[in-house]
Amino acid sequence: MTNIFYVEYDAAHASNFVFDIPEGHNCWLLVVTHTPALFWVNGELKEYPAYNGVLYHPHQKIYYRACAEQYKNDWIRFESNESYVMETSLPFGVPFSLNDPEYCHKIFQLLVSEHSFQKDYKESSIDCLLRTLFNKLLESYFQEVITPQYYNLLTLRTAIYSNPSQDWAVPRMADSIRISPGYLQSIYKKTFGVSCMDDVITSRIRQAKEYLLHGSLSIAEVSLRCGYNNVEHFCRQFKQITGFTPRKFHKQMEWASVERAAKT
CATH class of the missing domain: 2.60.120.280 (Regulatory protein AraC)
Structure with a gap:
């Protein structure tokens, strides 16, 4: 109680x-x-x-x-x-x-x-x-010692996952927390176990999966909304991370949804 x-x-x-x-x-x-x-x-x-x-x-x-x-x-x-x-x-x-x-x-x-x-x-x-x-x-x-830059990095990471479609180039990210690009890449990976650009890609693909699961946008529209100006580049990164092309991922999820509905 x-x-x-x-x-x-x-x-x-x-x-x-x-x-x-x-x-x-x-x-x-x-x-x-x-x-x-x-x-x-x-x-x-x-x-x-x-x-x-x-x-x-x-x-x-x-x-x-x-x-x-x-x-x-x-x-x-x-x-x-x-x-x-x-x-x-x-x-x-x-x-x-x-x-x-x-x-x-x-x-x-x-x-x-x-x-x-x-x-x-x-x-x-x-x-x-x-x-x-x-x-x-x-x-x-029980976490290891928190560095002076930790809170700035956490704010940056939250911003990336909240707005993955923004232009998250390394120099821009570094400038937002007033450190050099090289230092950002070093401490970001040390802090979160992933590079800042890999985190950007992960956040974009996660958003893309949401659009493909719950929307009716075309692949090109999903690509643009997730920060990709090149559809081919988007499809390549999407498949590299999920194992599916965006179109196949969308169809797989549709089939899975139909199968679940049939069982209920």
């Missing part, structure tokens, strides 16, 4: 903000920072950069404060007897870097929405969201 006492996102405070609870809360507190902040850790005050998570167990000393013109965070105060909370491997009272802060932020937004209009039947939704958030935090905690 999980019960949220209060949850908030984008909570903004002035430069003199201090949160000091010597005996801690009688429940759990999870904080996700959007700006740098000072935290009391192992008997001393330490500065941590933006995009950190920190979990406090019940009755644990809590002390953190702003260290810039503004302090902003998401936070949730809750009680739970669920094993993913009670037996978590996350550290207590020690901030750790998040590998996808925007994802965590969106979960907080959903938690606020669910909690604001909470009904009995919404308890399972809230527990599911909190469980997902804890999974994401664990993923961050």
Whole structure:
């Protein structure tokens, strides 16, 4: 069972903000920072950069404060007897870097929405969201050291998959995060295990498959909408990745759909 006492996102405070609870809360507190902040850790005050998570167990000393013109965070105060909370491997009272802060932020937004209009039947939704958030935090905690460029790379990758048809040439991508093309290609592959141009191709073919599955566009129209000015080049890359030409892929999916309908 999980019960949220209060949850908030984008909570903004002035430069003199201090949160000091010597005996801690009688429940759990999870904080996700959007700006740098000072935290009391192992008997001393330490500065941590933006995009950190920190979990406090019940009755644990809590002390953190702003260290810039503004302090902003998401936070949730809750009680739970669920094993993913009670037996978590996350550290207590020690901030750790998040590998996808925007994802965590969106979960907080959903938690606020669910909690604001909470009904009995919404308890399972809230527990599911909190469980997902804890999974994401664990993923961050056990990830290798996050480089200073990681968040810029993550933003770039999200933009690529959101708008695959754009002109994602390496110089343009590098310029968008203010690094050299050579450095971009090096750290992108090291970070995501795939080159930036291979990621562009993957995002375009994924979009093309959606058009072929659920639309009535011609192959040439699909090609253009997915960022290809040359249909032959599109067909060649599509077959290289999927094993089918676009036309054959479309027919295969149609046949599979007909067969599934016949079985129902």
